[in-house]
Amino acid sequence: MPERHATVLCSQGLHARPAAAFARAAAATNHSITIRKANGNPVSAKSTLMLMSLGLKEGEAVVLASEDETAGPSLDQLAALLATELDEQ
Secondary structure: OOEEEEEOOOOOOOOHHHHHHHHHHHHOOOOOEEEEEOOOOOEEOOOHHHHHHOOOOOOOEEEEEEOOOOOHHHHHHHHHHHOOOHHHO
16 A cells, blocks of 8 residues: 655645645545544545544644555655645645
């Protein structure tokens, strides 16, 4: 199972607008992708509500994962997206 570790760098964390932008990007990958805090339970990266339920703040570490072995490049793109100011997307 491919995984990527990333850090949320959006200054306001993943509140509604950046969570929606991230969920749209995850949905566009056509892979089943989850996101979780380092020691937390995974949620669908394609769900704005589930992303918001994580309460992710700036500087928090997350793990992106997929059961699909071909999802590596998509995970890389999503990890890079977390390192941007998603509120401006």
